[in-house]
Amino acid sequence: MEKFENVSGVAAPMPLINIDTDMIIPKQFLKTIKRSGLGVNLFDEMRYDDDGNEIESFVLNKPAYRNAEIIVAGDNFGCGSSREHAPWALKDFGIKVVVSTSFADIFYSNCFKNGILPIKLAPEQVAVLMEDAERGENARISVDLAAQTISATDGTEFHFELDAFKKHCLLNGLDDIGLTMQKVDAIDKFEAEYSARTPWV
């Protein structure tokens, strides 16, 4: 996995609550056997009409947000299916950070496996960034992962909480499997004891 680099960019405002993974990447795009190339179908049913033409009013179709690197979203972003195609599509589009008051557990976990930083903030803090994001290219939101801060254009800065291990992996671009393989002795030992204890498993 690539290291997470600090971001300073345009943020797309998506104040709708409960944006689910079916909205982020509809099921017809789950038939791929690859991880790449899903960005063009990110938010497909909100972004394109029945004939495949862009819907002008959708935020990521507006000129100001076509290169957005951040999404500021309503509550409970990423609820629903476990499909990792959701963070794959976000990443492929160029989204590096998603800000919300809350994220669904599986989506939250999936983000970190793909170098995307989901940032949880209090409702009033999300509101400040949402307002900033509404200003399009006139606004620039900045994220410093090491310092665990996110700043609005006017310099208003918020600290965000983050699990230390997840932060470490993002900062250093560490691959989970590689890390776990270093503990294979512990797994072997556990497995032997456990099999003796529960032979029916």
Next chain:
Amino acid sequence: MSAQTLYDKIWDAHVAHEAEDGTCLLYIDRHLVHEVTSPQAFEGLRTAGRPVRAPEKTIAVPDHNVPTTEDRVNGIENEESRIQVEALDKNARDFGIHYYPVDDVRQGVVHIVGPEQGWTLPGMTVVCGDSHTATHGAFGSIAHGIGTSEVEHVLATQTLIQKKSLNMKVEITGKLMPGVTAKDITMTVIGETGTAGGTGYVIEYCGEAIRDLSMEGRMTVCNMAIEGGARAGLIAPDQTTYDYVKGRPHAPKGTDWDAALAYWKTLFTDDDAHFDKVITLKGEDIAPAVTWGTSPEDVLPITGTVPYPSDFEGGKVVAAQRALDYMGLTAGQKLTDIKIDTVFIGSCTNGRIEDFRAVAEIVKGKKIKDGMRAMIVPGSGLVRAQAEEEGLADIFKAAGFEWRMAGCSMCLAMNPDQLQPGERCAATSNRNFEGRQGRGGRTHLVSPAMAAAAAITGHLTDVREFG
């Protein structure tokens, strides 16, 4: 040792390694695999030259993409779907994992096949690249969905990097009233908690109304834990569980059975164990439930009326208006006045034999409404065979239902079974998201009995008044 919850006990039994910050390597007993979320994981193993660490604990079955018409024996027409299923065929063969291919009578929805074959047992950790893995919690196991990177991690290491969730108790006291089912329990709970109410928690369902449920009903309840935001839901095993498990192909036998049973009997929440959140509902207060909107939390009793956006607060006001527009509903209209043109009965939520018996009871000797498209899709080939043996399939066909082959079907419409824009469906599945059953399709989630009644009358119907 201090008092523990059921979740605490199973968790502790599976920690293979714990770092100072509480990050654990949780050992995984059963890894279920389907065709949609696994190809990239197997490809990752190939690239890194890694084997599957425990192929004997890994079980694969294609379900999301497979057509449910009998002509599927001739192959899958859609090229992408076919490639995905063929990739699973190859991966299962190359990596030596258990496999139930499309033409095997045991094939079906992964969450129905696992328990049916006795792979899912009490006290286990069960994962799958599918959020409805929560279903397996019905056996008193920690079971939850994972992403594809985690699928690869489990294939390679048989562990998952996890931090422990919080404990939440959902107690349903007393008895259910006639016409009220497990589906109505689980939907009503989500109506109470909201779709984010369970985020960060593992739910233990308990209380008399839960104890009284069959294993099929318990699976329905746990299946939708994820719609309330909880990764996992679980129910302590008891005689009902043991009776269901005993004799299944992969259930323990002989002295192993005795040892397993002795262990399973220790799997309950101790008195005085701490829960971080508690919700209690009276079974008697639960009515047949239906969703009106595009989130599983948009639940009302069938006796209700479509709400006004102004009934809500915060971001839900806009979301409710959007849902009404999408669903083509008018605030204030009676739910029982909503006309239905499609009925879908099946899925990992309600595709088991008990669900079909409930449907047969409603539709026996009746005909579906003129112009209605109604399909019943068994959760597995074995459910299909049993329903045929019990005469249920004949009842369905006589009533005008399409009787299908096993698969996920119209629950997520990755296969040919889809809604057209504007079509309105009473569905026994688990998600009513925008476009879930097909672009522009409108979904009302209900129990099997409620779906059956709607198929006959052509509108959402209170099954208690159906005769």
